[in-house]
Amino acid sequence: MAIQRSFVLRYRENGHVRFQIPSEACDSAAAKALTEKLLELDGVYRVVLYRRQQKLSIRFQETICEFESLVKQLYQILAEIEKTGLFNPKPIAKSRLWKVRAISNKAKPGPLNWFKRKYTDAKDTVHAAKVVGKIGLKKPKAFLNDPEKAVIDFLNDILVLFLIKLHWQHITQQWIVKPFKYRYEWMAIFYMFYLLIRSRKK
Incomplete structure (x- = not known):
């Protein structure tokens, strides 16, 4: 004790x-x-x-x-x-x-390693934004017809990518290994994608 x-x-x-x-x-x-x-x-x-x-x-x-x-x-x-x-x-x-x-x-992690990690994270975020942006630019008519919805869809995509990146370690090392234990997390993921797809169909 x-x-x-x-x-x-x-x-x-x-x-x-x-x-x-x-x-x-x-x-x-x-x-x-x-x-x-x-x-x-x-x-x-x-x-x-x-x-x-x-x-x-x-x-x-x-x-x-x-x-x-x-x-x-x-x-x-x-x-x-x-x-x-x-x-x-x-x-x-x-x-x-x-x-x-x-x-x-x-x-030992020094300031240089910290800046490298932050630079890598920022680069990944910018790359993801470019990918999402290219997908959005493929439909210029949708942007012209309803710019507000186009911006919201773009931000939703960024949010989904960020959440996946944030929880990637847990997803690969815990949630996939023990899906029943983390069933509520999986339910949240499926519901999030359902809302994302549903918003795109409108």
Whole structure:
């Protein structure tokens, strides 16, 4: 129970909690196991463990998983991981430790990497806008007849592309793997496309 007491609740709002966690939980193997097990819980859709800051952020749907239930399941997961010994990693030899530190320092995200990621995201967004724009320009008569509807259709396409990009990791790694568990998310996707197609037919 010692490891559970080291998890201190620092922030809470509807569907979002953040814990201050001990250094034992920030080891790579322990952090990976904790993140994966939390994502398996019903209602939990995003888990971010900041190893350097020793923080754990969990986003969940309170209609599916209440806060008290989430905390109980978190404590149970911590107990299971503690039994495996992941919170007490074996000491690394000095030569190997030097290599690990070298790799870690090399992989540290710097300002340049941040700008690269933002540039890539912006480029993808612009590319998507161009694709949607080309599709819209194929029907100039529709734009001339009803410019308001044409603009709304264009913005709807951009919104759909943005939502797909935003949830792509969850779709490919969780929703497809466990479709029944994420059935409500799939229902939302199908309904969104239904509304999109329906608006185009009008």
